[in-house]
Amino acid sequence: MEKGPERLPVIAILDIGKTNKKLFLIDEHYRIVWENNCRFPEITDEDGDACEDVQALTQWVHSSLQEMLAMPQYRVKAINFSTYGASFVLINEQGKVIAPLYNYLKPFPGDLQNKFFAQYNQQQELPGITASPILGSLNSGLQLYRLKYKQPELFRNIRYALHLPQYVSFLVTGHACTDITSIGCHTMLWNFREQQYHQWVQQEGIADKLPPLCPSDEVMEVKLHGGAYQVGAGLHDSSAALIPYLASFTEPFALISTGTWCITLNPFNDSPLTSEELQQDCLCYLAYQGAPVKASRLFAGNEHELQTQRLATHFQVAPDYYRQVEFDPLIIRRLQAPGAPVLTSFAGRSLAAFPDYETAYHQLMLDLMAAQQQSTQLVIDNTAVKRIFVDGGFSKNPLYMHLLAAAFPEQEVYAASVAQATAVGAALAIHHHWNTRNLPGDLVELKYFKAESPKQKA
Missing domain, CATH: 3.30.420.40 (ATPase, nucleotide binding domain)
Structure with a gap:
């Protein structure tokens, strides 16, 4: 019986930007051997602010992986992800998305910002300790603080807040984790001096909503569509x-x-x-x-x-x-x-x-x-x-x-x-x-x- 052509070993990468969502297959010499991209129209959150369509994104992740893994000429060995930062996907105990993927440009309530900094920045040291300029919703930790005080019912129902790269990884692995490249990206969550979450994150109960840290260079073996794959936790795009x-x-x-x-x-x-x-x-x-x-x-x-x-x-x-x-x-x-x-x-x-x-x-x-x-x-x-x-x-x-x-x-x-x-x-x-x-x-x-x-x- 004649042997078929050798399948090219590759890694599959989903690279998700604010505008373009891209798929790549990369060979062992780090050459891109296949690529595709698309765009989704934005939708609006409950306040009428523009935001990513997380449901469309979720469907695209599933269908894209299915397409890439089915290609007869390639043998996908591993999968990883890079996405834009400062954005959380909120899931409940059942792993279901329970809120919009709020835009990091969403206006942050002035009264809440004043309350937060009056309590936690009395010595004017918080931005320096967390390596985060004061950026409103771009400080993704403050997005969770906003939900706690403006939408307490939603906040109570959050099992995990996943930065976007880790949400995309979660869709494939079913494993919730936190990656240091996302946490270390002007989130105001991380104490750079002590290499742990800042005290305010513990005090407000937000640390409980963040899954365990996992190394950026580690993988999980996942069985998917009849094959076994090494799957990464995803990375913030600037660090990647x-x-x-x-x-x-x-x-x-x-x-x-x-x-x-x-x-x-x-x-x-x-x-x-x-x-x-x-x-x-x-x-x-x-x-x-x-x-x-x-x-x-x-x-x-x-x-x-x-x-x-x-x-x-x-x-x-x-x-x-x-x-x-x-x-x-x-x-x-x-x-x-x-x-x-x-x-x-x-x-x-x-x-x-x-x-x-x-x-x-x-x-x-x-x-x-x-x-x-x-x-x-x-x-x-x-x-x-x-x-x-x-x-x-x-x-x-x-x-x-x-x-x-x-x-x-x-x-x-x-x-x-x-x-x-x-x-x-x-x-x-x-x-x-x-x-x-x-x-x-x-x-x-x-x-x-x-x-x-x-x-x-x-």
Whole structure:
């Protein structure tokens, strides 16, 4: 009897962003051999605020895994997950979802915020101890505090609050756990000094709603659709995106992970957060093996999307017309000439002041880069960082990359392409459970950008 073709061993990764939900099969050389993605329309919670459709997401997880595991040409050995952070899925004793997946941008009640900080931040130390700027619902621990006082019946019925990566893992394993990369992501839950939950989490009974901690690099064996698979607990996407770089480089570097948020991560900065850094949206993440990573955040991808929509409407072009705009040092020189209007935000500029889309888009990128330079500088100051890597959407944007190189002339600036860094990071986190090969030496592809002087081009 003739033997069929060998099935390619792979790991399946579900990579869930705010906008795109992606599926990947990755081989033992960390090459993506199959991918798919989709988007869901948002729904609203009981207050009319936009939120993720958790039921649609749940159905998509189940159907996607069924599809991937059934592919005859691949042998799935393991499964892991990376998702956006600061978001809880609330389940009851029966494992059923009992509330909307509240958006981390949901307005936080002012009266409750005042009550919380009056009780737990009397010495003004809570943000520093928890490495969390005061961010309202983006401090996901405060989402649970809000439910306790605004929806006590719902709070009583919560068996577990699962950060989104762990909820997706729970759908596959049936095992509820808490992962350090989610807890260590501006949640205000974790005491970075003592490496345990902060006292307020115990005092408010919230610790009882959080399942046991599990290591980010461990797996559970799960039987599914007739096969046995090694399944990870899932990772916060920003921490997952860092893993390919930590695996590839030992010299100090910073990574700007770009998407809806542009997050500068410096794994080589272990200095305690200062109150000034916290006020400027700095924080610490916890890497998948528990080490703190100083980071700064900028909502630049979101701003770029809003402003390119505005530009498209004004100049009557397609929403993605910006992809055709090439970096022009002469336009930069004109926009930076003495006497040019200085504003802190492109949103405040009149589009009538620009002769064409290209000029307006260059100004948008200059304004975004002014904010990016300030944000990144916060976490690379006083460290030995000599290289800055950029991954995600802006790494493919020539204006962003050229302007970043000009903004950081003392560092080497690279567009880093790890095909789908968060997905590859989630696969690398559990490498030793599914992959017997050595890590490849070419995980990260780099393209160098040299600071270019507009004056030389004039």
